[in-house]
Amino acid sequence: xxxxxxxxxxxxxxxxxxxxxxxxxxxxxxxxxxxxxxxxxxxxxxxxxxxxxxxxxxxxxxxxxxxxxxxxxxxxxxxxxxxxxxxxxxxxxxxxxxxxxxxxxxxxxxxxxxxxxxxxxxxxxxxxxxxxxxxxxxxxxxxxxxxxxxxxxxxxxxxxxxxxxxxxxxxxxxxxxxxxxxxxxxxxxxxxxxxxxxxxxxxxxxxxxxxxxxxxxxxxxxxxxxxxxxxxxxxxxxxxxxxxxxxxxxxxxxxxxxxxxxxxxxxxxxxxxxxxxxxxxxxxxxxxxxxxxxxxxxxxxxxxxxxxxxxxxxxxxxxxxxxxxxxxxxxxxxxxxxxxxxxxxxxxxxxxxxxxxxxxxxxxxxxxxxxxxxxxxxxxxxxxxxxxxxxxxxxxxxxxxxxxxxxxxxxxxxxxxxxxxxxxxxxxxxxxxxxxxxxxxxxxxxxxxxxxxxxxxxxxxxxxxxxxxxxxxxxxxxxx
Numbered sequence: 001x002x003x004x005x006x007x008x009x010x011x012x013x014x015x016x017x018x019x020x021x022x023x024x025x026x027x028x029x030x031x032x033x034x035x036x037x038x039x040x041x042x043x044x045x046x047x048x049x050x051x052x053x054x055x056x057x058x059x060x061x062x063x064x065x066x067x068x069x070x071x072x073x074x075x076x077x078x079x080x081x082x083x084x085x086x087x088x089x090x091x092x093x094x095x096x097x098x099x100x101x102x103x104x105x106x107x108x109x110x111x112x113x114x115x116x117x118x119x120x121x122x123x124x125x126x127x128x129x130x131x132x133x134x135x136x137x138x139x140x141x142x143x144x145x146x147x148x149x150x151x152x153x154x155x156x157x158x159x160x161x162x163x164x165x166x167x168x169x170x171x172x173x174x175x176x177x178x179x180x181x182x183x184x185x186x187x188x189x190x191x192x193x194x195x196x197x198x199x200x201x202x203x204x205x206x207x208x209x210x211x212x213x214x215x216x217x218x219x220x221x222x223x224x225x226x227x228x229x230x231x232x233x234x235x236x237x238x239x240x241x242x243x244x245x246x247x248x249x250x251x252x253x254x255x256x257x258x259x260x261x262x263x264x265x266x267x268x269x270x271x272x273x274x275x276x277x278x279x280x281x282x283x284x285x286x287x288x289x290x291x292x293x294x295x296x297x298x299x300x301x302x303x304x305x306x307x308x309x310x311x312x313x314x315x316x317x318x319x320x321x322x323x324x325x326x327x328x329x330x331x332x333x334x335x336x337x338x339x340x341x342x343x344x345x346x347x348x349x350x351x352x353x354x355x356x357x358x359x360x361x362x363x364x365x366x367x368x369x370x371x372x373x374x375x376x377x378x379x380x381x382x383x384x385x386x387x388x389x390x391x392x393x394x395x396x397x398x399x400x401x402x403x404x405x406x407x408x409x410x411x412x413x414x415x416x417x418x419x420x421x422x423x424x425x426x427x428x429x430x431x432x433x434x435x436x437x438x439x440x441x442x443x444x445x446x447x448x449x450x451x452x453x454x455x456x457x458x459x460x461x462x463x464x465x466x467x468x469x470x471x472x473x474x475x476x477x478x479x480x
Contacts, residue, residue: 002034003197006060006067007189009041010052013251014059016304017204017234017243020269024231025202026065027270027292037196038070041189043078043182059252063262064285072196074188081183084191084221085144085176093220094176096142097124098135119172120145144177146186146213154212159200159229160299166212174213186210190217198226202294205230229294232273233301243304259332259362264313272302282315310360318356322349329362336366338373350456354448371442372457375468383445387436388473396426397436401466410459412451419451440469 006022008014029036038060040053057071074081088094097120108118125147135142148154152168176187183191193201208230218225234243243250255265267283275298276283276291283291317325326348330340340348351369359365371377387393400422407418419437423430438450441462447453454462 001199002029002032003037003199004029004034004202005037005039005070005193005196005198006065007039007041007192007203008056009044009047009185010049010056011044011047012049012052013055013253014052015250016252016255016265016269017250019059019063019065019252019265020234020272021202021204021231022060022065023063023266023269024274024292024294024297025200027288028200028202028294029068030289031292034199035068036065037072037198038067039072039192039196040070040074041185042073042075043081043188044185045075045182055251055253062256063252063266069196072192074183074192077188077192078182080195081188081191082177082181085183085187088146088176088217088220089144091220093147093217094144095125095127095147095173096132096136097145097173097175098127098140098142099123100141122173125173141179143175143179145173146176146217147173148213148216152216154215156211156215156225156228158208158211159227159294160297161208161230164208164211168216171212186213186217190214190221193226194218194221194223200227200229200294202229202231205232229297231297232299234272235301235303237304237306239303242301247304257363259329259364260309260313261316261328261362264309264316267316268309268312272304273297281312314360317359317362320356322352322356325352325356325362329365332363333366336370338366338370343373347456354453354456358448368447371465375465377443377469379439379443379469379473380445383439383443384473387439387445393432393436394470394474396428396433397440397466397470399426400433400437401463401470404459404463404466407459410455412449412455415454416451437466440473441465 004025006018006025008018008022026036028034038057040056042048042053053071060067085094089096099120104120107121111118124145148168148171150169154166154168154171155163157163174186175184177183192198211228211230215225235241236243236247252265256262263285266285266288270283270288271281274292274296276288277296320328326340326345329352333340351372352365355365355368359368400419403418403422407414419433420430423433434450435445437454438447439445441450441453441457457465
């Protein structure tokens, strides 16, 4: 049975690169009716960030990537790693190194002065058993280092990149167990993957240089290695380097705060490196499971295009019912101090319908339709200057507002017919009413159709807002 794992370190919030790795593992498991394991690699306590474990789990749940086993915590399995480190020492595939931190620091400095690559000089590699026992009796601190034969060639096949070969002499004697008894990533990773029965290791391509060490450890333990597949990096929007914080939002829950829908982010991340075939851009999670093939993941990095994500998100927003959207946007209104529970649900759905085709994110909606909830709106200065330059505009709008009070039916069709008739009587072009009306009702020069938004606002609110807005704009003009 296929068993895969997502094994993040709790050193920060879940990056979208990590989320894509989780997604590919999850899809591979579901496609093959296998098991998706969540493992928290938390043995490096110096880099632990409080709250990050909770963030990782919440992010995965929000994306719909539920795990079948776990979460397992490496910090609760320390005894296993110590046992296996000793096992490698006893077999001659690892050794105890008693070099002090001071010596190692001086060694690195000397190597750098001489223009050499910094690395351990293997001083303790062939330490006699007598010296080892002596140092142990003296309770001298030590680490356990891997001992790869220098004349050995490590060979493994990457599922995406083919056969990779590395000479043992080109590898370091990496630390497996630190002096505090905690394992490094390399040891804990291999031991856990084996004990948890992981069949396929799909992780970022930054781990390719570490894989020869892991492959050798599998050989040393006498275990069968899993299939390795190293996934390409996600590139910044300019294509230069890895996507990072300086390019904008990078954590999963940041995108949630921006008003990105989980299905949109999953769809977007899935296509960053993998193609379902053809020119398809929109694909559901169920379709991904059916079509996913890890061999169709490219080797080159994919550019994170924010505009494409926004386009995809707007597509999924348009596919929601107004009722669904009402529930989704409520938290964003709450942040702006607007409690939607105080308003008529039917009216709110009408407002959402006005903007459903116009917004890219859920977070854009509260600002876009704020005028529905208050008369104290902020006017766009350029729009005011452009549409209220003529003094007669104020007169026309005042008289138009009065005429609206006598309008019996207030459908968009009735409002449009009335406005055009009013313009004809005043011998002006309808646009001389339409454009300033939009500004005075919404504060902006662009937005949904004027007659549609007036119908949703209702006659009483429209009349009140026109009177209130005229007074505010006149005062604004007199202060200039």
